[in-house]
Amino acid sequence: MYHEITLTINGEGYTLAVQSHHTLLKVLREQLGITSPKMGCGNGECGACTILMNGLAVNSCQVLAPEADGATIETVEGLSKDGKLHPLQQAFIDHNAVQCGFCTPGMLMSARALLDRTPHPTEDEIRYALVGNLCRCTGYTRIVEAIQDVAGQSDS
Amino acid sequence: MTQTISNPAGKSVPRVDAFEKVTGAAKYVDDMAFGPGLLYGKIVHSPVAHALIKRIDTSKALALPGVKAVVTGQDNPTHLGLYLKDRYIFAYDRVRYVGESVAGVVAISEEIAEAAAKLVEVEYELLEPVFDPYAGAQPGAPLLHPDLGKYEVVNFIFPEPGTNISEHFKLRKGDVSDAGVSDAVWAQCAAIVEETYTMPQIQHAPLETHVAVARWDLDGQITVWAASQSPFAQRDLLSNSLGVPHGNIRVISPYVGGGFGGKAGISIEANVALMAQAVKGRPVKVRMTREEEFVATNVRQSLVSKFKIGCDAKGNLLAMDVAYYFGGGAYNDYGVNIARAAGYSCTGPYDVPHVKGDSYCVYTNHPIGSAMRGFGMPEIHWGIEQVMDKLAEEIGMDAADFKRRNCVRTGDIISTGMTMPQIDLVTCIDKVTEAIGWKDLTGFPKPVRSGNKLRGKGLAIMWKAPAMPPNPGSSAIVRFNEDATVNVYVGGQELGQGAFTVAAQMAAEALGVPYEWVRVSANPVDTKYSPYEWQTVASRLTWSMGNAVKAAAEDARGKILDIVAQYWHEDPADLDIKNGVVISYKSEREQPLQKMVVYGLPNENFEGWQGGPIVGSGKFMPTYVTGLDPETGQGARAVVHYTVGAQAVEIEVDTETGQMDVLKIASAYDVGKAINPDLVMTQIEGGAVHGMSSAFEGLRFDAQGKPLNGNFVDYKIATAPDAPREIHGDIVETPLEDGPWGARGVGEHVMVPTAPAIANALYAATGIRFNDLPLSAEKVFRALHPAGPELSCALPR
Ligand code: FES
Ligand code: FES
Numbered sequence: 001m002y003h004e005i006t007l008t009i010n011g012e013g014y015t016l017a018v019q020s021h022h023t024l025l026k027v028l029r030e031q032l033g034i035t036s037p038k039m040g041c042g043n044g045e046c047g048a049c050t051i052l053m054n055g056l057a058v059n060s061c062q063v064l065a066p067e068a069d070g071a072t073i074e075t076v077e078g079l080s081k082d083g084k085l086h087p088l089q090q091a092f093i094d095h096n097a098v099q100c101g102f103c104t105p106g107m108l109m110s111a112r113a114l115l116d117r118t119p120h121p122t123e124d125e126i127r128y129a130l131v132g133n134l135c136r137c138t139g140y141t142r143i144v145e146a147i148q149d150v151a152g153q154s155d156s
Numbered sequence: 157m158t159q160t161i162s163n164p165a166g167k168s169v170p171r172v173d174a175f176e177k178v179t180g181a182a183k184y185v186d187d188m189a190f191g192p193g194l195l196y197g198k199i200v201h202s203p204v205a206h207a208l209i210k211r212i213d214t215s216k217a218l219a220l221p222g223v224k225a226v227v228t229g230q231d232n233p234t235h236l237g238l239y240l241k242d243r244y245i246f247a248y249d250r251v252r253y254v255g256e257s258v259a260g261v262v263a264i265s266e267e268i269a270e271a272a273a274k275l276v277e278v279e280y281e282l283l284e285p286v287f288d289p290y291a292g293a294q295p296g297a298p299l300l301h302p303d304l305g306k307y308e309v310v311n312f313i314f315p316e317p318g319t320n321i322s323e324h325f326k327l328r329k330g331d332v333s334d335a336g337v338s339d340a341v342w343a344q345c346a347a348i349v350e351e352t353y354t355m356p357q358i359q360h361a362p363l364e365t366h367v368a369v370a371r372w373d374l375d376g377q378i379t380v381w382a383a384s385q386s387p388f389a390q391r392d393l394l395s396n397s398l399g400v401p402h403g404n405i406r407v408i409s410p411y412v413g414g415g416f417g418g419k420a421g422i423s424i425e426a427n428v429a430l431m432a433q434a435v436k437g438r439p440v441k442v443r444m445t446r447e448e449e450f451v452a453t454n455v456r457q458s459l460v461s462k463f464k465i466g467c468d469a470k471g472n473l474l475a476m477d478v479a480y481y482f483g484g485g486a487y488n489d490y491g492v493n494i495a496r497a498a499g500y501s502c503t504g505p506y507d508v509p510h511v512k513g514d515s516y517c518v519y520t521n522h523p524i525g526s527a528m529r530g531f532g533m534p535e536i537h538w539g540i541e542q543v544m545d546k547l548a549e550e551i552g553m554d555a556a557d558f559k560r561r562n563c564v565r566t567g568d569i570i571s572t573g574m575t576m577p578q579i580d581l582v583t584c585i586d587k588v589t590e591a592i593g594w595k596d597l598t599g600f601p602k603p604v605r606s607g608n609k610l611r612g613k614g615l616a617i618m619w620k621a622p623a624m625p626p627n628p629g630s631s632a633i634v635r636f637n638e639d640a641t642v643n644v645y646v647g648g649q650e651l652g653q654g655a656f657t658v659a660a661q662m663a664a665e666a667l668g669v670p671y672e673w674v675r676v677s678a679n680p681v682d683t684k685y686s687p688y689e690w691q692t693v694a695s696r697l698t699w700s701m702g703n704a705v706k707a708a709a710e711d712a713r714g715k716i717l718d719i720v721a722q723y724w725h726e727d728p729a730d731l732d733i734k735n736g737v738v739i740s741y742k743s744e745r746e747q748p749l750q751k752m753v754v755y756g757l758p759n760e761n762f763e764g765w766q767g768g769p770i771v772g773s774g775k776f777m778p779t780y781v782t783g784l785d786p787e788t789g790q791g792a793r794a795v796v797h798y799t800v801g802a803q804a805v806e807i808e809v810d811t812e813t814g815q816m817d818v819l820k821i822a823s824a825y826d827v828g829k830a831i832n833p834d835l836v837m838t839q840i841e842g843g844a845v846h847g848m849s850s851a852f853e854g855l856r857f858d859a860q861g862k863p864l865n866g867n868f869v870d871y872k873i874a875t876a877p878d879a880p881r882e883i884h885g886d887i888v889e890t891p892l893e894d895g896p897w898g899a900r901g902v903g904e905h906v907m908v909p910t911a912p913a914i915a916n917a918l919y920a921a922t923g924i925r926f927n928d929l930p931l932s933a934e935k936v937f938r939a940l941h942p943a944g945p946e947l948s949c950a951l952p953r
Contacts, residue, residue: 006543012497014267016685030260033189035180035183035186038184039365039443040188040364040365040446041446041867041868042445043868043869045446045868045869046446046868048363076179076180076445077180079178080179081875085178089179092174092178093171093178094170096170096834096835096838098171098174098177098178098652099171099414099651099652099653099838100363100411100413100415101173101177101178101182101411101413101841102363102364102413102414103177103363105180124877127876128876128877128878130876131875134873135363136360136361136363136414136846136873137414137652137842138838138845139841139842139843139846139874139879139883140536140845140875140876140879141841141845141879142838143876144876145358
């Protein structure tokens with residue numbers, strides 16, 4: 001069964017026919033070619049598919065596409081503006097917070113949601129905000145440092 | 157062109173792949189578009205651990221609208237395997253683990269493929285299973301592979317037909333016989349320790365599961381797109397197994413979302429190729445679910461290790477009797493070489509005069525035990541590093557001093573008879589004991605208690621050699637563009653470890669051009685265009701591929717200098733390339749590289765031209781590794797080299813819950829030369845957390861061999877709050893004679909000593925030894941409260 005949904009993704013409006021049992025992750029990746037959200041488990045366990053939906057970090061593999069009707073969606077593709085990287089993206093590069101990169105888009109979106117609601121998080125707040133985003137490569141140290149760096153910058 | 161970084165080897169330059177990865181532009185196989193013609197595959201897995209296949213009925217599945225084909229073992233009953241060809245692509249007459257590929261369904265959508273997979277009917281006749289490697293190695297155990305003697309095998313692996321032993325490596329050194337180290341030697345020992353250690357199978361758990369797409373063209377060309385550490389090895393294995401020329405097979409592998417060994421060798425790629433053969437001309441895609449990834453791809457082998465070791469009154473190691481029983485799972489095509497590596501490295505990084513070592517790879521009815529980060533070394537060091545601590549305590553010595561006294565040093569004749577190449581393990585021990593505050597510890601394990609928390613520190617050291625055939629090759633090409641930017645072609649894979657960045661640094665360094673001028677043309681790795689690389693495994697790329705890149709760059713540099721020397725009527729030996737400009741130390745002339753590296757240079761008076769587009773090529777292959785005596789494991793050179801290191805940890809355990817926190821990890825590894833020190837640090841940090849996580853991980857099975865925890869809820873890997881707040885790293889640099897700028901690998905080593913270091917710290921904290929992984933909170937709690945739980949209010953505050 002198909003549903004028609006209207007939503008905003010990275011600032012652009014879309015009207016789409018989606019299958020009722022398809023997830024938002026599948027629609028983004030396979031219908032729209034927005035591939036930064038990754039499929040790591042499909043069960044809400046790994047966070048590789050994290051996107052912002054109406055400003056909240058959610059696992060897009062756990063959202064049915066029809067539920068996204070009317071929503072505002074943000075992915076990593078929309079993070080950089082006018083060819084300039086978002087400070088989080090730059091900090092991930094500067095701190096070597098990226099290894100295989102598969103968790104990176106989801107990490108960036110969770111970090112973005114954290115800093116939107118808590119501009120100056122403590123180390124514990126950062127670590128617990130990322131508890132749903134698994135990374136097998138980095139050991140998390142550099143990711144935490146990158147986020148701390150951006151939070152520190154917004155101080156000045 | 158901005159020139160910011162010259163002579164980048166040894167500098168922490170930015171990663172070449174980071175920008176793509178933070179912008180979401182980096183492509184993994186699942187991100188590639190194949191158009192509306194794409195078909196979807198689903199693999200049908202065995203629900204039983206050990207059985208004969210009596211009948212497979214695919215008719216119901218085929219009848220489902222939208223199903224294009226169903227493939228079974230009957231379609232291609234040829235064997236497949238890296239070192240030992242012991243498996244069929246799809247099960248043929250027998251299944252040997254829950255999760256084995258029995259059939260492959262191809263359909264027009266994922267949903268239809270899934271539905272059809274459920275309609276494939278298979279009738280099984282159950283056989284008695286074997287789950288424990290030690291029991292499985294005993295005479296009379298049910299046989300998993302009655303055909304073991306008939307399988308094709310490389311000449312350095314020794315299966316024992318008529319048993320479940322797929323590899324038996326023997327090491328005999330000093331006064332020993334097959335019965336063990338002689339009684340005379342044991343009589344000289346002032347202390348002797350005997351222990352058994354075990355660990356379950358664990359999974360790599362990369363964030364990206366296995367994904368493969370294959371297309372079998374009508375003209376016989378096969379293309380496979382795979383998340384792969386081993387595109388060239390996969391092409392070779394497919395060619396041998398399918399009887400298709402290498403030149404007709406193309407394996408393409410874009411970025412890999414974490415490998416850790418799980419994407420080395422071959423896994424679902426061969427299955428998908430056969431599924432594509434059934435629907436020629438159309439691509440077929442299989443993406444493993446997380447549950448399938450856990451049990452139906454590859455896992456790390458389980459291990460039972462049995463030690464008897466002894467030392468004299470001064471703490472000098474004298475004797476070691478050790479047996480390793482690796483639970484290799486159902487197929488050991490790759491795993492046999494893990495047991496071999498564990499065999500020749502069986503002593504750990506110690507000098508032991510009398511050694512009897514036996515390392516067995518044993519078939520069990522569990523998932524396929526294969527390569528995982530450390531390749532046998534985390535497994536054996538789990539026992540080695542605890543048993544050494546125990547012996548040190550018996551003899552009344554500090555563990556760090558005991559390890560300093562007995563560890564291997566440069567030039568030592570190690571237990572295989574090989575002379576140890578350059579290393580400095582003592583400095584590694586010094587660095588980590590200093591960083592963790594080891595000297596604060598007064599004497600022997602003394603718990604530091606505050607409330608219901610106990611703290612302790614532990615130390616472990618390690619060694620690991622690249623485990624591979626004697627002659628795995630690397631090659632590279634360096635090609636200049638008009639503006640003197642350079643494309644570097646390699647066939648090694650970027651798994652996150654930083655291989656492309658290091659390749660760019662080495663090329664720039666050897667050519668004499670700024671780092672920013674170099675582009676790495678290796679994504680995707682494509683066996684049709686990329687230079688040959690054996691596999692991205694064994695922490696061998698910085699060293700082996702690095703040597704090839706250096707050779708290619710030197711080749712190109714030599715060609716440029718020849719042209720300019722002729723142009724200036726000078727001797728090339730007087731010329732150099734600095735920051736992208738050819739200079740003469742004699743005449744002090746300068747010639748920028750721009751244009752001349754493609755168009756050449758004119759002769760005097762414009763009488764013709766010389767030179768032309770500059771392309772350099774290079775290769776590297778170790779030529780000096782020798783065979784080992786199958787009865788003694790002795791030979792002139794067992795391996796290319798070893799990387800060594802040490803780790804110290806501080807942990808805190810909650811006596812009320814058994815929960816453990818790893819507070820700090822201090823690591824030091826001797827990398828020869830850190831081409832990119834910060835990338836070495838990121839390996840040290842990531843590896844420490846991977847190693848920590850592994851101490852708490854374990855695949856669980858029910859009594860019939862059915863997996864119980866194939867998901868991230870029941871199989872937990874370390875999260876951000878779990879990771880230690882403090883990870884200290886030290887880089888030690890003792891140059892390796894045949895490493896590029898002295899470099900050797902470090903990617904795997906960084907997780908080897910973590911689990912035993914934690915166990916030693918746990919002992920220091922609690923006075924209890926834990927010989928069996930995982931270190932679950934429940935296990936620790938029960939050990940702390942043998943009489944059952946106490947009430948927390950009863951604990952002294
Ligand atoms: S893919 Fe959505 S949480 Fe793992
Ligand atoms: S960088 Fe590989 S999973 Fe995080």
